Ligand SMILES: Nc1ncnc2c1ncn2[C@@H]1O[C@H](COP(=O)(O)OP(=O)(O)OP(=O)(O)O)[C@@H](O)[C@H]1O
């Protein structure tokens with residue numbers, strides 16, 4: 136989806152005669168070539184990395200070789216440390232993110248449909264929104280110590296406002312004619328809410344949740360780097376403290392892969408929840 | 418007996434931002450008798466949808482009153498079922514889910530809902546598409562879903578806003594026949610918006626011609642073509658004579674846009 140949008144955006148205006156070339160219309164034929172290019176670019180990158188470290192052009196103090204990183208990754212996988220870090224961080228993200236969803240989705244809906252709630256919440260929302268999650272670290276440590284609940288709190292505090300904004304915007308954008316149609320067919324307030332407003336705003340809410348999930352991950356990592364013994368953020372920070380850059384890189388790759396997997400799961404869930412959007416999908 | 422629907426000296430002004438207020442309907446009075454089929458005929462933008470929206474209770478008149486059985490219409494009125502010009506289908510529900518919606522709101526049991534929905538889906542020739550979503554249908558098919566949705570809900574009055582505009586000539590004819598059959602057998606009251614003189618002549622008991630903005634009643638013409646009626650009535654001499662009569666009234670108000678299929682416009 137992103138790629139096709141980008142394609143449309145960068146396509147130059149066609150002023151001359153038509154060339155008759157297909158413009159991204161045949162993904163079927165392109166797929167193998169695209170795969171080849173992807174593998175090629177990764178291969179070239181790894182090779183350059185290898186060459187740069189092997190030749191001594193870049194000192195291992197600044198960048199370990201791909202081989203070192205792979206060896207460290209294997210060691211951390213064997214010992215179970217990597218998996219443990221992934222699970223611990225994922226657990227914190229999930230708890231904080233779920234809490235944010237449970238609080239902010241209903242709150243956003245209420246604010247969207249009932250203006251006094253909007254008026255009451257507005258000052259707080261405006262003041263809290265600009266605060267990055269790390270600014271909450273001192274207070275949360277004071278209140279909650281440096282245990283699990285503090286990490287979850289950081290994730291929650293850094294995430295809920297985004298969920299709120301997306302929910303509020305999606306609900307307010309529901310086409311009023313659909314609500315009229317439902318009422319014209321005899322729908323009660325409750326039915327309008329459950330049968331019209333919720334499903335009509337669900338795609339927007341889910342899009343917001345997906346974006347927030349990535350934000351939740353950055354929250355947990357900053358919290359773990361500052362005060363934690365476990366988790367991917369702590370793994371990276373400890374690697375840095377011991378001058379073990381291979382571990383830092385393994386941790387970074389670990390984050391990327393974990394977030395990619397989480398995105399994939401979210402995508403699956405979205406397909407399940409939004410069957411009526413199937414015509415938009417390839 | 419009082420008319421089932423009445424508009425008494427109704428005016429409607431729209432205020433958008435800081436623009437000059439727009440007078441969309443001016444001093445319009447209209448009465449629709451129970452069981453009557455009235456067509457509202459007028460050029461694009463002359464205020465037809467605005468009138469219909471007031472009868473449905475979606476908007477209130479700026480001046481005057483609209484009445485349903487002698488009672489002012491103050492809120493959205495489920496007894497006046499609307500076929501929207503822009504369809505207003507629930508895009509997250511299948512064809513089946515859309516057609517069943519009104520019955521579900523009335524608390525009709527599932528099996529009975531299925532049965533009645535199936536009947537009306539068949540009636541609008543959408544058998545086999547029950548499990549499709551609106552976005553997977555053509556414009557004309559979507560329009561037929563809105564028709565089935567309102568017929569299944571079975572309101573007392575049908576307010577139909579150009580319900581056949583997106584259909585091809587043949588499908589439209591079939592739908593007109595079905596509507597005539599339903600209306601004549603059920604005795605339902607219908608207020609039907611169209612910009613097609615032929616459609617008005619085939620369907621209506623009375624044709625209300627509206628003048629261009631601000632919308633006003635320019636003429637009310639009784640349609641004496643015999644009932645039960647069939648689309649073949651277009652071949653009669655009486656039809657041709659009546660058509661000339663309507664033309665005289667419509668004249669420069671409506672261009673001969675008869676056969677132009679139109680996509681849904683402003684919602
Ligand atoms: N909600 C609104 N806000 C502002 N102006 C409106 C609104 N609804 C309608 N109007 C204006 O009122 C006038 C009449 O609109 P209306 O939709 O009733 O026309 P119509 O006769 O149904 O036309 P068409 O045949 O094209 O559907 C138009 O000039 C339109 O711009």
Ligand SMILES: [Mg+2]
Nearest residue numbers: 465466502578
């Ligand atoms: Mg209209």
